[in-house]
Amino acid sequence: MIITELKDIDEIYDMIKPYSKILITGCDGCCQPPRSINEAKVLGQLLELKAKTEGKDLKWKAITILRQCDDRIAATTVRPFVEEYEAIVSLACGLGVVMMNEVAEDIITYPANNSMCGGVQNQGENSFIQYCETCGNCLLGETGGVCPIAGCAKNLMNGPCGGTVDGKCEVGGYTLPCAWIDIYERLKKFDRLDLFKLYRPARDYRTATSPAYITINKSFTNEEEEKKEGKK
Amino acid sequence: MGKRRPAYSNLCKAIEAGHFVFTGELEPKKILDMSEIIHSAKEMKKTKKIIAANVTDGPQGDAYMASMVPSYLVQRDAEIEAVWQVAVRDRNRVALFGDVLSGAVLGLKNILTLTGDHTKLGDNKKARASYDIDSTQFCDLLAKMIDEGTDYEGNEISGGKIEMNFGCVANPNAVPPYLEPEIMKVGRKVEVGIDFIQTQTAFDIDVAKNFLKELEQFNVPVLLGLFPLKSHGIAWYFDNYIPGVSVPEDLLKALKKAEKDNKGNKPGKYAALDKINIEFFKPFIEEIKKTTKAAGIHCMAVEYERLFEPLLGEFPQYVK
Numbered sequence: 021m022i023i024t025e026l027k028d029i030d031e032i033y034d035m036i037k038p039y040s041k042i043l044i045t046g047c048d049g050c051c052q053p054p055r056s057i058n059e060a061k062v063l064g065q066l067l068e069l070k071a072k073t074e075g076k077d078l079k080w081k082a083i084t085i086l087r088q089c090d091d092r093i094a095a096t097t098v099r100p101f102v103e104e105y106e107a108i109v110s111l112a113c114g115l116g117v118v119m120m121n122e123v124a125e126d127i128i129t130y131p132a133n134n135s136m137c138g139g140v141q142n143q144g145e146n147s148f149i150q151y152c153e154t155c156g157n158c159l160l161g162e163t164g165g166v167c168p169i170a171g172c173a174k175n176l177m178n179g180p181c182g183g184t185v186d187g188k189c190e191v192g193g194y195t196l197p198c199a200w201i202d203i204y205e206r207l208k209k210f211d212r213l214d215l216f217k218l219y220r221p222a223r224d225y226r227t228a229t230s231p232a233y234i235t236i237n238k239s240f241t242n243e244e245e246e247k248k249e250g251k252k
Numbered sequence: 253m254g255k256r257r258p259a260y261s262n263l264c265k266a267i268e269a270g271h272f273v274f275t276g277e278l279e280p281k282k283i284l285d286m287s288e289i290i291h292s293a294k295e296m297k298k299t300k301k302i303i304a305a306n307v308t309d310g311p312q313g314d315a316y317m318a319s320m321v322p323s324y325l326v327q328r329d330a331e332i333e334a335v336w337q338v339a340v341r342d343r344n345r346v347a348l349f350g351d352v353l354s355g356a357v358l359g360l361k362n363i364l365t366l367t368g369d370h371t372k373l374g375d376n377k378k379a380r381a382s383y384d385i386d387s388t389q390f391c392d393l394l395a396k397m398i399d400e401g402t403d404y405e406g407n408e409i410s411g412g413k414i415e416m417n418f419g420c421v422a423n424p425n426a427v428p429p430y431l432e433p434e435i436m437k438v439g440r441k442v443e444v445g446i447d448f449i450q451t452q453t454a455f456d457i458d459v460a461k462n463f464l465k466e467l468e469q470f471n472v473p474v475l476l477g478l479f480p481l482k483s484h485g486i487a488w489y490f491d492n493y494i495p496g497v498s499v500p501e502d503l504l505k506a507l508k509k510a511e512k513d514n515k516g517n518k519p520g521k522y523a524a525l526d527k528i529n530i531e532f533f534k535p536f537i538e539e540i541k542k543t544t545k546a547a548g549i550h551c552m553a554v555e556y557e558r559l560f561e562p563l564l565g566e567f568p569q570y571v572k
Contacts, residue, residue, distance in 0.1 A: 173370055173372070174341075174367060174370060174381065174383045174386070175383050175386075176367065176383070176386040177386055177388075177389070178386050178387075178388035178389065178437065178440050179386070179437065180433055180434070180437060181367040181386075181387070182366075182367065182421060182423050182452060182495060182496055183367070183369060183370065183495040183496065184430070184495075184496070185495060185496050186430065187430065190369065190370060190373060190495040190496075191370045191372050191373070200433065201430065201433060204432070204433040204436075205429075213436070216433070216436055217436050217439060217440065218440075219388060219392070219440045219443055219444060220388075220389075221389060221392065222345060222384070222385045222389045222392075222393075222404060223384075223385075225384070
């Protein structure tokens with residue numbers, strides 16, 4: 021899921037200040053914490069209040085979209101409203117904001133969130149953790165399932181560094197775990213310290229360079245299918 | 253055991269000749285005037301025991317003078333060899349390669365490879381740290397430049413191979429269960445081909461001796477790091493802000509007492525502080541020299557020149 025952090029209300033208000041009718045779009049996709057219809061409504065009310073303190077009348081409508089990052093879903097949901105409103109405030113992650121600007125191209129969509137990372141939810145601690153940096157070069161097979169790219173502040177491939185003390189990282193004041201000590205412990209548990217000892221050469225950053233355009237080609241080859249077709 | 257290459261630097265030549273060597277440390281900070289650094293380097297040279305001076309590269313992640321030029325100036329003006337510290341924090345593999353080539357042209361002979369304290373610890377916390385390659389991969393890059401005369405991708409350096417020796421850092425404060433990953437990490441660097449190890453500072457003789465014993469398997473010269481404490485303030489800072497280092501409480505208390513007892517009496521304070529350091533570190537060094545296979549001591553007495561003679565006085569001179 022994409023972890024987002026709501027921007028300061030003043031910052032959002034500053035963006036929509038020139039407009040008097042706005043559409044607020046929540047997202048029912050993977051955005052976390054939830055940024056759906058209820059959150060869109062609350063944001064509308066807050067912006068309306070803020071406008072009132074400045075003697076302005078702000079009209080708003082809140083809707084939610086199944087997934088703002090899917091062009092068909094986004095377009096079919098939002099287009100019916102576009103003519104009535106002067107601007108959109110999106111509660112999705114950055115992907116949703118860009119997509120809304122594409123599918124509703126005649127008005128501007130503004131972001132209500134800062135997109136933080138792809139992460140997981142740790143319900144027990146009510147926190148979100150970045151487990152993957154989508155680097156395009158997955159190492160998890162040799163690190164016991166702990167990612168040194170997302171989990172290590174220095175993205176080291178041959179850690180730990182000298183900044184680890186008692187298994188904690190120098191960044192964050194020794195409160196967060198050192199990914200490389202976690203990797204060591206995982207691999208030791210499975211008697212795979214041979215993987216820990218491996219020297220890993222420098223990363224190929226071509227896989228992680230933006231902008232990324234990835235084409236998934238639809239094709240399959242399957243011998244049995246081919247045989248079946250041959251029989252026909 | 254790593255690949256062994258010729259000793260290009262005076263430091264590595266002295267180690268090869270079997271001397272128990274000393275290296276010192278210089279810290280160019282946010283400065284323009286080099287006179288104090290050069291003065292300190294000259295004092296090191298005078299001892300005839302300190303064979304090379306480490307020149308730090310933005311310790312604690314702070315934005316300081318880059319280490320290449322001070323390393324060169326120390327060699328030129330103080331005539332003592334530099335151990336040029338290079339952290340991978342601020343430069344990607346392209347810049348590191350370029351810098352090392354430049355350093356080679358300036359006649360620098362030793363590089364100490366470091367990851368570097370994170371910029372989030374420094375005085376420009378909003379900076380984007382590079383960490384394009386890590387310190388092990390940097391060792392790999394240096395091995396390629398020295399042994400094969402190429403960059404990381406294998407593109408040839410016109411004019412051949414550079415002549416340098418390089419080392420890495422190890423943390424002697426790592427104790428089980430964190431000792432094994434530390435040793436394995438050093439093992440990767442040995443595999444890639446380091447020439448020497450300079451350790452982070454140690455205060456516990458037994459922990460340090462055990463660590464040195466563990467490193468013996470690699471058959472690479474090790475200089476144990478020691479940090480004489482010039483004042484209680486420095487000791488306190490070191491204890492609190494340097495990753496992975498803690499100063500023994502007794503030592504902290506003794507320094508504080510020495511400063512308190514000699515308030516307003518500068519020579520008395522200096523004498524008392526020096527006495528504490530000499531009493532702590534001199535037997536420490538003697539014990540390391542006598543009972544371990546350490547190649548020497550990396551004495552991080554930054555801006556603490558007056559301690560050189562009383563601390564190292566009785567060790568043999570070997571530097572020409």
